[in-house]
Amino acid sequence: MAARSSAPFASGAPLFVFDEQLVIHVWNEGAERLTGIPAEEAVGRWCWEVIAGRDDAGGVVCHRDCSRARSVRDGRHLPAIELHARTREGRRRVSLETIVAETESGPLFLHVMRDAPAPRTRPSTTPPGPPPRLTPRQREILGLLADGQPVKSVARRL
Numbered sequence: 001m002a003a004r005s006s007a008p009f010a011s012g013a014p015l016f017v018f019d020e021q022l023v024i025h026v027w028n029e030g031a032e033r034l035t036g037i038p039a040e041e042a043v044g045r046w047c048w049e050v051i052a053g054r055d056d057a058g059g060v061v062c063h064r065d066c067s068r069a070r071s072v073r074d075g076r077h078l079p080a081i082e083l084h085a086r087t088r089e090g091r092r093r094v095s096l097e098t099i100v101a102e103t104e105s106g107p108l109f110l111h112v113m114r115d116a117p118a119p120r121t122r123p124s125t126t127p128p129g130p131p132p133r134l135t136p137r138q139r140e141i142l143g144l145l146a147d148g149q150p151v152k153s154v155a156r157r158l
Helices: 029-035 047-051 067-073 136-146 151-157
Strands: 015-018 024-027 081-087 090-103 106-115
Touching: 015 029, 015 047, 029 081, 029 090, 029 106, 047 081, 067 090, 067 106, 136 151
Parallel strands: none
Antiparallel strands: 015 024, 015 106, 081 090, 090 106
16 A cells, blocks of 8 residues: 555645545545645545544534445546545545546545635525514414314314
């Protein structure tokens, strides 16, 4: 196993290469610069353990059953994914592109990493402040329903 990029995978872009067992074989200098994790600490370990990717909500993206590797191996073309990767200083939001390279000894997967912009925030449709109170009419209707009155009966009554 190479500790840093080997000739077939030379790139200035941060990248790492892993096999079907998700074990990292190549961790180039760009990956070292982006994450602060030296190749000696990454090579030979599972990629999901090193990157520990999370989505914007904190959900696990990188795991032992990598769906991205499985999908590209099956011939699907996936867009880059943005995730929060583990780095020396904490988490960093990166864009991760997944590429498969077929070799005589089986597929190798490349993850090319780039800095990703901060997630877009959507304007809230809820007005600021406490939620609005129910009107007297709404409270009356809910009270009748809570007492077990059928909806049709409540509608006729009102």
